[in-house]
Amino acid sequence: MNEHIDEQLSALMDGELERDQTRFVLRRVATDQALPLRWERYHIARQTLRRQEIVTLRDGFADAVMERLDAEAAVRPHAGRPWARWGAGGAIAASVAVAALVMTRPASIPGDAAPPLAAVRPAAPGPTIAAAPAAASSAPAVSGLPDVRPPLLLPNGPAEASPVSFGAEGGQVVVLDPRLQSYLVRHYQSTGTTGTTGFVPYVLLATPQDPGEAARAGQPGARNR
């Protein structure tokens, strides 16, 4: 039961719950004192990984949301997969500064063509991690292994997942879509909590993901030692 309510809390945070389920979870939040704390744990960790401002759960949160639900005249329209809805609007721009969320695309992989240029759009204040050199992003020479290259792709990926080029570095940079961002966060959470797997790269949380941040370095109160 606890696992189920945890999943529903997580889904609620991602905007994945339908109206009736939202009401159910909010009623649980109002009666179970532990649930708001669990919500806060999920929320803070995700926001921290996304380097967004932390907004903690305030008193009366559930009541306020229930009132807004009651005030809504109609059920919200379904707009595709939940992560796609979450990623709409300004969410992409807000999330691109997250640690470990900008990836480079291997320069020359058969069957992995770049999306059409028309779909490429700058993501201000977008990701500006320099692309890895081609040598670092190409696959190692592995002898005796089967050719595991999958067949073709289709180039109609979502616009928010389109690569953005940075000519100075001569490579492509891709902003992870919200679905992959979520998966990456879950991956690190799992490796960090199971105790049986590799290290968690905490160093990524202390290094800038946006070279433009250099201009903001030296803010008042910063401890630069």
Next chain:
Amino acid sequence: MIATSLRLLFFLAGGITAFRAYADDPTPADELARMYGAVRQLDYQGTFVYTRGAQVDALRIFHAGGPVDRERLVGLNGAPAEVVREGSTVTCLQGATPTMLFRNAAAHLLPLLPTPRGLASGDLYELSPGGTDRVAGYRATRIDVVPRDGYRYGYRLWLEDASGLPLRSAVVDASHRTLEEYMFVTLDIGAKPRDADLAAGAATTGAAPIEEAAAGAARWRVADPPPGFVLGGAHTSADGVEHQLYSDGVASVSIYIEPHVAGERAEQRLRRGMLGIYSHTSGGTRFTAIGDVPRVTLERMVRSLQRLDPAR
């Protein structure tokens, strides 16, 4: 009585010989064991550079050893950000709001150090000496962690001769290309940091770590995983996405399985440093693998996924 004494003498002589052999010529495994102890137990503070791809960052680290060791990692370029650890509790400070992020008993803030679990057997990785060098003014011995196949990355570790502290570490692929690396440029071993250097700030938010539920029966299995990779857990989220975590004891791979939605990209390969992502769509299902492994590993695992019979 005499025979017993002789046996005891022989045993002691053997032990002394073994001890002298270790003291004179420690094996790479001995060196690694000493490294894991040094990272936790020593007092040190210094500055290192961390590179991944074309990005170079500078960080400062403070570490106080002890039964509950404490450390703080401070980014020196870009927007202020730091990570503080006290024992198993890791707190991240970005901007004005410190937040407790993880609770991980095996946590340490120095990056790119392979976990010892997967190295013990020697089946997947081979330890070999890599010669001597000099890093941050210290004499160092290099230990190479060499994978025995192309399904995982290798490590090069420069360990300070006197203490065993890792002065430098690099992750390399099968072509010996460096994917990620850190290297101390200044280091003061034995210098105990002040309490102020280890503080996470007074207003730390007391949030507990997230723990993804491990329950849930797997509906898919990797039929042909690369050698050594075993399933560590499976979980299905409320939206129906199945998450499986595999590990060889050093590297880990997450696999996500979900229904494919028309219009989404069918194939995707992404890489940054040692981290790779591979997504593949087949039969209306989308498979995504994420891990610090070569692309060939991600693709082999995804392409050998088989749906389990519900009746089993």
